[in-house]
Amino acid sequence: MEKIKKTKFQRYEIRFSGSGGQGLITAAVIFAQAVGVYDGKFVCQTQSYGPEARGGKSKAEVVVSNGPIDYPKALDIDMLLAMNQAACDAYFFDLKPNGLLVADSNLVEQYPTSRVVAIPFTEIAREEIGREMVANMVALGAVGALSGQVSLENLEKTLLERVPVGTHDMNKLALQRGIEEAGKVNLQSLPRELMSDDEEL
Amino acid sequence: MFEQKTARQLLQGNEAIAHGALAAGCRLFAGYPITPASEISELLSVLLPGVDGTFIQMEDEIASIGAIIGASLAGVKSLTATSGPGFSLMMENLGFACVAEVPIVIVNVMRGGPSTGLPTSPSQGDVQMARWGTHGDHPVVVLAVSSVMDCFSITVTAFNIAEKYRVPVIILSDEVVAHTRECVSLPAQEDIKVIDRIKPSVPPEWYKPYAGDNRGVPSMVAFGDGYRHHVTGLIHDEKGYPTQNSREVDAFVRRLTRKITLGFHEIMMTQGYLLEDAEVAVIAYGSVSRSAKSAVEDARDHGVKAGLLQLITLFPFPRSQVVPLLKGCRAILVPEMNLGQISREVQRVNQTACRVVKYNRVDGQFITPSEIYEELIKM
Amino acid sequence: MVISAQELRHRYLRYDKSFPHVWCPGCGNGIVMGGLLRAISRLGLEKDEVVLASGIGCSGRMPTYLDFNTLHTTHGRALTFATGVKLAKPSLNVIAIMGDGDATAIGGNHLIHAARRNLNLTAIIINNSIYGMTGGQYSPTTPFGSISATSTYGHIEHAFSIAELVVTAGASFAARATVYHGELMSRLIEQAILKRGFAVVEVISNCHVQYGRKNKLGNAVDMLNGFKDNCVTVNRAAKMTAEELEGKTTIGVLTDREMPISTVEYQKVRERAKKEQE
Numbered sequence: 001m002e003k004i005k006k007t008k009f010q011r012y013e014i015r016f017s018g019s020g021g022q023g024l025i026t027a028a029v030i031f032a033q034a035v036g037v038y039d040g041k042f043v044c045q046t047q048s049y050g051p052e053a054r055g056g057k058s059k060a061e062v063v064v065s066n067g068p069i070d071y072p073k074a075l076d077i078d079m080l081l082a083m084n085q086a087a088c089d090a091y092f093f094d095l096k097p098n099g100l101l102v103a104d105s106n107l108v109e110q111y112p113t114s115r116v117v118a119i120p121f122t123e124i125a126r127e128e129i130g131r132e133m134v135a136n137m138v139a140l141g142a143v144g145a146l147s148g149q150v151s152l153e154n155l156e157k158t159l160l161e162r163v164p165v166g167t168h169d170m171n172k173l174a175l176q177r178g179i180e181e182a183g184k185v186n187l188q189s190l191p192r193e194l195m196s197d198d199e200e201l
Numbered sequence: 202m203f204e205q206k207t208a209r210q211l212l213q214g215n216e217a218i219a220h221g222a223l224a225a226g227c228r229l230f231a232g233y234p235i236t237p238a239s240e241i242s243e244l245l246s247v248l249l250p251g252v253d254g255t256f257i258q259m260e261d262e263i264a265s266i267g268a269i270i271g272a273s274l275a276g277v278k279s280l281t282a283t284s285g286p287g288f289s290l291m292m293e294n295l296g297f298a299c300v301a302e303v304p305i306v307i308v309n310v311m312r313g314g315p316s317t318g319l320p321t322s323p324s325q326g327d328v329q330m331a332r333w334g335t336h337g338d339h340p341v342v343v344l345a346v347s348s349v350m351d352c353f354s355i356t357v358t359a360f361n362i363a364e365k366y367r368v369p370v371i372i373l374s375d376e377v378v379a380h381t382r383e384c385v386s387l388p389a390q391e392d393i394k395v396i397d398r399i400k401p402s403v404p405p406e407w408y409k410p411y412a413g414d415n416r417g418v419p420s421m422v423a424f425g426d427g428y429r430h431h432v433t434g435l436i437h438d439e440k441g442y443p444t445q446n447s448r449e450v451d452a453f454v455r456r457l458t459r460k461i462t463l464g465f466h467e468i469m470m471t472q473g474y475l476l477e478d479a480e481v482a483v484i485a486y487g488s489v490s491r492s493a494k495s496a497v498e499d500a501r502d503h504g505v506k507a508g509l510l511q512l513i514t515l516f517p518f519p520r521s522q523v524v525p526l527l528k529g530c531r532a533i534l535v536p537e538m539n540l541g542q543i544s545r546e547v548q549r550v551n552q553t554a555c556r557v558v559k560y561n562r563v564d565g566q567f568i569t570p571s572e573i574y575e576e577l578i579k580m
Numbered sequence: 581m582v583i584s585a586q587e588l589r590h591r592y593l594r595y596d597k598s599f600p601h602v603w604c605p606g607c608g609n610g611i612v613m614g615g616l617l618r619a620i621s622r623l624g625l626e627k628d629e630v631v632l633a634s635g636i637g638c639s640g641r642m643p644t645y646l647d648f649n650t651l652h653t654t655h656g657r658a659l660t661f662a663t664g665v666k667l668a669k670p671s672l673n674v675i676a677i678m679g680d681g682d683a684t685a686i687g688g689n690h691l692i693h694a695a696r697r698n699l700n701l702t703a704i705i706i707n708n709s710i711y712g713m714t715g716g717q718y719s720p721t722t723p724f725g726s727i728s729a730t731s732t733y734g735h736i737e738h739a740f741s742i743a744e745l746v747v748t749a750g751a752s753f754a755a756r757a758t759v760y761h762g763e764l765m766s767r768l769i770e771q772a773i774l775k776r777g778f779a780v781v782e783v784i785s786n787c788h789v790q791y792g793r794k795n796k797l798g799n800a801v802d803m804l805n806g807f808k809d810n811c812v813t814v815n816r817a818a819k820m821t822a823e824e825l826e827g828k829t830t831i832g833v834l835t836d837r838e839m840p841i842s843t844v845e846y847q848k849v850r851e852r853a854k855k856e857q858e
Binding site for chain 2: 008029032033036037040042043044045046047069070071072073075
């Protein structure tokens with residue numbers, strides 16, 4: 001019987017959510033690969049699987065840590081990417097009080113928190129890049145930059161490995177636009193955190 | 202020659218099983234599509250032809266296990282992968298592999314049952330079925346995987362045990378392990394220990410295909426090697442011919458089980474965590490052992506002397522690791538995604554006054570660390 | 581080269597412990613076994629290169645008696661095991677021996693898929709229209725109206741025509757003979773073994789103990805005479821009307837066609853895979 005000593009590690013959890021077909025699992029896998037393979041951190045990536053992944057709500061999660069990860073799924077979310085209202089409503093419940101909601105401002109109208117960064121991912125993809133399909137990559141750029149968990153060079157490198165050769169320029173541009181939009185956000189200006197129930201006003 | 206990719210890579214549990222099989226020398230896969238096991242066959246359909254192996258999709262799971270038994274008898278290490286409904290169909294030929302002592306590996310990625318059940322939700326409901334699913338007294342080895350790296354290394358181990366003991370080995374995975382992606386660096390092929398079946402040291406006319414050596418395991422030849430012999434699902438004598446002679450039958454049935462008993466200490470694998478001074482312990486396996494590890498850490502942070510025994514081998518049941526815990530701990534918690542299929546085993550070997558507490562979920566949801574923690578601090 | 585019955589026995593039967601056999605006196609299985617051995621002998625196949633796989637039932641015991649690489653599998657599954665053996669070692673001559681219930685009831689799915697898949701396998705299906713070993717229950721080839729242990733008042737289902745079934749399912753070669761037509765049967769088995777692709781020989785056989793007795797068809801000799809009277813060759817059948825053919829059994833080669841074999845095709849897959857993985 002092997003024996004292992006106890007050590008405690010940090011976790012950072014991101015949930016990518018939207019509707020099936022928006023490419024959220026792809027985005028999460030790229031993020032996980034960049035963090036795990038190239039940044040050398042510990043990472044677990046999971047997803048909702050089966051009928052609900054095709055149309056309707058869909059989610060994919062990435063847990064990043066500086067040590068081995070026991071529980072592979074998200075428990076307390078540090079960042080929630082919501083690419084539509086239904087997903088935002090369904091998957092917001094376990095966002096940490098100081099967690100951050102990153103929402104597609106074209107498709108999410110009501111924000112359940114004031115710690116929100118709203119960026120028109122779909123509009124950027126459609127109007128500037130010409131393909132609505134790459135909204136997930138615009139969002140991935142923003143999530144990458146806002147989370148501070150991944151080297152943005154590695155994120156781009158992984159992206160180019162994972163997407164078809166003919167679409168490199170388009171995807172690269174999408175990712176960069178997301179990073180750029182995220183750069184305009186001043187996270188310090190957002191409310192510090194949401195107050196928990198037992199905190200007095 | 203097959204080269205294992207050793208660079209760090211992001212893999213799903215199911216993909217790691219496919220890589221593990223190749224590393225173990227598996228060169229034939231026969232399967233039938235089923236969620237959540239399909240990725241194993243999809244990846245092997247890509248990789249096997251590249252290493253002169255064979256992939257085939259059969260008409261059902263009965264045919265799949267039949268084909269891998271045939272292939273193994275012809276000398277090729279073989280794998281099939283399925284989930285509960287397909288595993289149910291395999292029970293008939295699983296018994297054949299037990300009685301004809303054919304080394305094969307079966308992966309069962311468990312999903313909620315019974316019947317069609319919950320196709321995409323995790324479960325651990327097939328544990329006792331893996332042990333006792335086919336009829337008659339029979340030996341079988343059941344291993345549980347909990348991480349992507351496990352999926353690779355335990356698949357290699359499964360093939361090694363199958364070959365060494367001429368026994369079917371069942372790998373129980375579940376939907377969580379199967380679809381979680383983690384980063385792994387797979388070992389180089391030369392660093393992987395691969396065991397092959399033992400060939401006879403006698404000429405064909407002296408060969409007895411079902412005479413056990415001192416470990417109770419007969420040597421094995423492939424069809425076409427010049428050692429013509431008979432393979433049957435009937436109870437047979439040392440030559441392989443059907444027999445109803447009660448002395449021969451008794452000796453045969455007992456040898457089947459004895460060969461596993463004799464190898465128990467090698468086959469039995471567990472992993473202990475913070476057990477030295479533990480007053481309460483969790484016994485868990487598969488994906489749930491991951492949650493249990495977190496829960497044990499949380500309990501320690503709150504002053505509870507908790508520990509974890511992770512079972513990798515489920516059957517033969519690792520009683521020699523469990524019994525000391527039952528003696529040394531005040532209480533044992535067994536969290537499972539079923540109604541208590543391993544806690545039943547823990548109770549069975551519990552000869553002391555130790556309290557065995559069950560924690561069960563059968564709603565298709567993964568057990569979280571906090572659920573286990575809540576149970577732990579109550580003990 | 582003609583081989584005597586004694587030479588045949590000495591060369592191919594297992595002399596150690598497999599006898600007495602389980603078949604009833606007069607059973608057609610022995611004729612099929614003889615026909616198979618003569619075919620193998622004529623082809624000059626090495627015993628080490630032959631794999632015989634069988635299922636469960638009276639026919640399933642045949643490999644036990646024969647000195648080849650033999651595999652007595654579970655009920656209906658002979659073709660699945662045979663598929664694995666063939667894929668693992670394509671150089672082996674793999675022959676599956678099945679009964680009618682074995683091949684077309686419990687193993688029906690495997691049979692049609694083996695035909696469709698077209699591996700280079702030989703299947704011999706001994707059709708005696710009944711489950712003999714279990715006591716004479718009706719099988720998928722029991723004729724309409726027949727009496728069996730489970731159709732005491734007359735059978736109300738219709739019988740499969742096995743050879744036609746596998747033709748439709750895509751077999752490369754399909755033929756039929758009876759145990760009365762022993763020489764033809766042996767020649768057809770020889771052709772089937774030589775055939776590159778999935779080849780089936782259906783052999784109509786007698787179970788006078790179960791089927792014959794219940795349906796008042798007499799002893800083994802009477803039943804064989806019945807086969808003699810009731811059969812027409814494929815060539816003759818082609819010139820007969822549907823009315824004339826009513827109730828007759830056609831014997832001979834039903835289909836013999838060239839189709840891609842999956843082991844050969846898979847070799848191409850391997851080459852494509854290697855090219856892409858470079």
